[in-house]
Amino acid sequence: MIYGMYIDGKDKKVEDAFFVRKKVFVEEQGIDPIIDFDNLDREAIHVVVYEDEQPVGTGRLIYKDNAYFLGRVCVLSEFRKKSYGDLIVKMLLDKAFRIGVNKVYCHAQLEVKGFYEKIGFKAYGKSFEEAGIDHIHMVITEKEIIKCSHCRPK
Numbered sequence: 250m251i252y253g254m255y256i257d258g259k260d261k262k263v264e265d266a267f268f269v270r271k272k273v274f275v276e277e278q279g280i281d282p283i284i285d286f287d288n289l290d291r292e293a294i295h296v297v298v299y300e301d302e303q304p305v306g307t308g309r310l311i312y313k314d315n316a317y318f319l320g321r322v323c324v325l326s327e328f329r330k331k332s333y334g335d336l337i338v339k340m341l342l343d344k345a346f347r348i349g350v351n352k353v354y355c356h357a358q359l360e361v362k363g364f365y366e367k368i369g370f371k372a373y374g375k376s377f378e379e380a381g382i383d384h385i386h387m388v389i390t391e392k393e394i395i396k397c398s399h400c401r402p403k
Contacts, residue, residue: 251333253298253340258291258309265304266295266321273323280380285321289313296340298324298333306333310341310353317345319355338368339394346391359383369393 256262267286274280289311298306308322319341324333345353357365359376362385366372370387377384 250302251298251300253296253336255340255344256295256297258293258295262297263290263295265297265299266307266309269297269304269307269323269325270321272325274321277326278382280382284380294341294344296337296344298336300328300333306337308334308337308341310345317350317353319345319353322355334364335368338365342368342389342391342394352388352390355387356384357387359385362387365389367395369395 254262256266267290270285271282274285275282290309293309293311295307295309297304305328306322306324309320311318311320319338322334322337322341324331324337342353355365355370356377356379357370357372359382362372365387368389370389371393372385372387374386377386
């Protein structure tokens with residue numbers, strides 16, 4: 250069975266999110282855990298996707314600098330290409346827009362910019378380095394969400 254769950258940053262189940270992030274960001278991408286695991290995790294809204302009770306993907310929504318940011322979105326390598334990332338992002342966006350947020354921002358790794366564009370995010374500004382990886386600023390409003398990631402506007 251596949252399902253996604255919202256997890257409060259103070260809940261013990263947040264360890265499932267940390268498990269996935271450690272595998273992807275720390276072990277696979279070589280990001281320093283001090284950078285990945287920050288003091289914003291406790292205040293964040295996390296989503297974890299499970300397949301047969303195993304955590305396979307995660308992401309978080311944080312409030313920082315008077316804005317909401319989506320981040321730390323990742324899926325274990327053996328579970329990619331199953332639309333779990335799409336589910337994670339859309340669950341986080343749904344939560345943000347239901348609480349009244351107007352825009353959601355993210356710092357997307359350049360390698361996955363197209364993934365976010367398929368959901369409806371728009372890139373802006375110049376690329377920049379974060380944790381040794383090239384990123385781009387992106388933003389989305391509720392009306393810009395593309396409901397089906399396989400559908401593109403003409």
